[in-house]
Structures are given as structure tokens and as C-alpha cells.
Amino acid sequence: xxxxxxxxxxxxxxxxxxxxxxxxxxxxxxxxxxxxxxxxxxxxxxxxxxxxxxxxxxxxxxxxxxxxxxxxxxxxxxxxxxxxxxxxxxxxxxxxxxxxxxxxxxxxxxxxxxxxxxxxxxxxxxxxxxxxxxxxxxxxxxxxxxxxxxxxxxxxxxxxxxxxxxxxxxxxxxxxxxxxxxxxxxxxxxxxxxxxxxxxxxxxxxxxxxxxxxxxxxxxxxxxxxxxxxxxxxxxxxxxxxxxxxxxxxxxxxxxxxxxxxxxxxxxxxxxxxxxxxxxxxxxxxxxxxxxxxxxxxxxxxxxxxxxxxxxxxxxxxxxxxxxxxxxxxxxxxxxxxxxxxxxxxxxxxxxxxxxxxxxxxxxxxxxxxxxxxxxxxxxxxxxxxxxxxxxxxxxxxxxxxxxxxxxxxxxxxxxxxxxxxxx
Numbered sequence: 001x002x003x004x005x006x007x008x009x010x011x012x013x014x015x016x017x018x019x020x021x022x023x024x025x026x027x028x029x030x031x032x033x034x035x036x037x038x039x040x041x042x043x044x045x046x047x048x049x050x051x052x053x054x055x056x057x058x059x060x061x062x063x064x065x066x067x068x069x070x071x072x073x074x075x076x077x078x079x080x081x082x083x084x085x086x087x088x089x090x091x092x093x094x095x096x097x098x099x100x101x102x103x104x105x106x107x108x109x110x111x112x113x114x115x116x117x118x119x120x121x122x123x124x125x126x127x128x129x130x131x132x133x134x135x136x137x138x139x140x141x142x143x144x145x146x147x148x149x150x151x152x153x154x155x156x157x158x159x160x161x162x163x164x165x166x167x168x169x170x171x172x173x174x175x176x177x178x179x180x181x182x183x184x185x186x187x188x189x190x191x192x193x194x195x196x197x198x199x200x201x202x203x204x205x206x207x208x209x210x211x212x213x214x215x216x217x218x219x220x221x222x223x224x225x226x227x228x229x230x231x232x233x234x235x236x237x238x239x240x241x242x243x244x245x246x247x248x249x250x251x252x253x254x255x256x257x258x259x260x261x262x263x264x265x266x267x268x269x270x271x272x273x274x275x276x277x278x279x280x281x282x283x284x285x286x287x288x289x290x291x292x293x294x295x296x297x298x299x300x301x302x303x304x305x306x307x308x309x310x311x312x313x314x315x316x317x318x319x320x321x322x323x324x325x326x327x328x329x330x331x332x333x334x335x336x337x338x339x340x341x342x343x344x345x346x347x348x349x350x351x352x353x354x355x356x357x358x359x360x361x362x363x364x365x366x367x368x369x370x371x372x373x374x375x376x377x378x379x380x381x382x383x384x385x386x387x388x389x390x391x392x393x394x395x396x397x398x399x400x401x402x403x404x405x406x407x408x409x410x411x412x413x414x415x416x417x418x419x420x421x422x423x424x
Contacts (some may be wrong), residue, residue, distance in 0.1 A: 028185075
């Protein structure tokens with residue numbers, strides 16, 4: 001892997017793999033958390049502009065046909081990063097780079113295009129809200145990061161989107177282009193051919209990282225419970241804890257082990273699955289998830305059940321959290337959690353697009369990539385020192401617990417719910 005920096009400080013990683021059957025290019029910019037209040041959702045708007053239209057082509061159909069012939073693109077907006085990913089055959093690497101540059105740097109910002117794009121974005125948000133666990137995850141993030149940008153939806157608000165002008169979107173696009181930009185090229189390609197193409201265009205940007213986001217400080221001092229009525233026969237259950245450190249902090253590895261042991265969806269032996277599904281038959285699926293941002297994150301548990309099972313489900317979740325906090329993991333449990341770490345698998349993933357996207361976001365957020373070897377070395381030191389329980393005690397605290405119950409909650413007794421959540 002070659003880590004390079006153009007004269008204007010734009011960072012470029014070249015990860016050639018002659019044995020790969022594809023070329024991948026990922027370009028990362030700042031994400032939704034950096035938006036000012038008057039421009040909520042503007043980064044996701046740019047996502048759609050980049051995906052649908054660019055100046056080199058006379059109309060959207062001509063652009064779409066060219067893209068279909070050259071490469072497949074995936075444009076995603078997250079809280080930390082707007083990630084534009086492109087995949088093509090190795091023989092089309094140079095052509096793919098040129099088209100990707102045109103898409104990212106030169107989208108067409110017109111009033112007609114803006115009006116056309118807003119409605120699909122609102123439909124996208126609506127469809128997302130129609131999926132109960134996705135909707136619950138959004139509400140849980142809003143609850144954990146109460147009053148902070150990380151709790152905001154990347155979609156913005158309908159009234160704000162409809163009042164944006166092409167000039168407002170264009171200015172924000174220029175701000176993103178002149179801020180921190182990270183480029184990763186991977187797979188089968190010739191660095192001597194691809195690098196000059198990238199530097200010729202991205203090397204002209206007046207790169208000057210200026211966008212700042214307020215860090216999230218944990219000020220919560222008691223359990224936060226929200227009960228929301230939704231048109232659903234079941235109850236969606238979400239439990240979340242804020243984490244005062246993020247993506248690049250090595251303490252995250254301890255939390256990865258905790259998450260894998262508790263409820264990783266890829267582990268049949270995960271404790272929540274064993275207790276709630278296999279043992280009690282109360283739920284179909286119960287997963288935990290570790291979300292990591294720049295300087296903060298959260299650990300969440302999401303499941304669903306019948307209204308009459310809610311108290312029992314919450315009691316078991318609280319019991320498992322308390323055991324994680326108060327009882328050291330056995331050597332067998334620790335080894336099992338270590339072997340199936342999602343992050344570990346990501347770093348070993350040789351698929352160019354997957355690896356390039358992971359590295360682009362990691363460098364954007366932390367400043368430097370972490371190699372698989374250094375990751376394993378850190379992880380070995382941590383597991384050898386048995387600090388997992390210490391981290392569980394620090395994060396899994398009653399006073400920073402956030403709980404969202406959504407669906408048919410009218411029959412639930414709030415006092416019984418609170419009693420079931422006690423971790424003392």
C-alpha cells in the first residue's frame with residue numbers, strides 16, 4: 001500500500017493487487033454531521049446529484065449510459081463520510097477514473113434537477129421509515145445523541161430541502177471539495193497510469209480542511225426511556241449506550257469483543273441469541289451493534305417481540321448486560337468473540353471495493369490507515385491483558401442507558417418496564 005499526499009494535501013492511497021479481477025476507486029468527503037442547521041440534508045442531496053448527472057453529458061440518460069458502459073457506482077452518505085465508490089473491469093481503469101472525477105467534481109446543479117431530486121429523497125426516507133428496525137435504529141441514535149448532530153437524520157427535513165437553492169448546494173459542494181478529501185484506488189490497475197489522472201484533477205483543489213463538528217460529551221445522568229406508539233402489532237425494542245471515544249481509538253477493540261460476545265448477528269453463540277431466541281423463544285432476532293464515529297460512538301441492542309413479552313425481554317437484556325459488566329469472560333468466550341470479529345474480517349477482506357471504501361473512511365476520520373498486522377498486534381495485547389470487563393464497567397452504566405420502545409406500547413406499564421431494566 002502506497003500512502004501519498006498531493007501538493008495541496010489531498011491524501012491518496014494506492015493498493016494495487018495484480019491478482020484481482022476488478023479495479024476499485026473510492027473517494028471520501030465529510031458527511032452529514034458537519035452540516036449547519038440551515039443546510040440539514042444538503043450532503044445527501046449532493047449524493048443524488050453525483051449519482052445522476054454531470055456536466056460532461058447533455059442529459060441524465062446520456063450520463064447513465066456512459067456510466068453503465070464504464071463502471072458501477074455506489075454513492076453513500078453517512079454521518080462521518082460521503083463515500084463515492086466506483087468499480088470497473090481492470091481494462092477500463094483509466095476510463096473509470098476519468099468518469100468518476102467528472103461525477104464527483106463536476107455535477108450539474110440546476111433548479112430543474114434540484115426539484116426533481118428532492119422527491120425521490122423524501123420517498124427514500126419514507127421507505128426507510130417503513131422498515132421497523134431501520135426506523136427504530138434512527139430513533140435510538142437520536143435518543144443516545146440527544147441534541148447533537150449525530151442524532152440527526154442524514155435525510156434532513158422536507159421543508160428545508162424544498163427551500164434549498166442550486167447556489168446553496170453548489171457552495172456546500174465546493175466546501176466539501178476544498179476540505180479533507182481522501183482517495184483510495186485498489187485492485188488490478190497500473191499506479192503509474194492512475195495516479196497522474198487523480199493528481200491532475202484533485203491536485204488542483206485548494207485543499208484546506210476547515211469543517212469542524214462539535215464532539216459529543218456524555219452528560220446523561222439517568223436512564224432515558226421513550227415509549228412511542230406506531231401502527232405495528234409488535235413492539236420494537238432498542239437499548240443504547242453512548243461511547244466517549246471513536247473510530248481510531250484502540251479501546252474500540254475491547255468494545256468489538258464485547259459486542260461480538262453480546263449479540264453479533266454473525267455468531268450463533270452470541271448471548272442474546274442464546275437467551276432470547278434459543279433459550280426462551282421470545283424473539284426471532286436480537287442483535288447488538290457497535291457504531292463508531294470520529295471521536296464517539298454507541299453500543300446498541302435491537303430486537304422486537306409481542307407486547308406481552310416486552311418486560312421479559314428487557315429483563316433478560318439487562319441481566320446479560322449486568323453479567324458482562326460484573327463477571328469476567330471465560331477464556332472460551334473471549335477466544336470465540338475474538339475469532340469472529342467483524343473488523344478483523346474487514347481488514348482481511350481482499351475484495352478491492354470493500355477494502356478501498358473501508359480505508360477511505362478510516363483515513364478521512366482518523367488520519368491514517370491501520371494495517372491488518374498492527375490491528376492483530378493491538379488486539380493480542382488487549383485480550384492478553386483481560387481488560388474487557390473494565391471496558392464493560394465503563395460503558396454499560398445504568399445512568400447512561402437509553403431505551404426506545406415503539407409499536408403497540410399502549411398496554412405497557414411504565415413502572416414494570418423501568419423495573420425490568422435495572423442493572424444493579
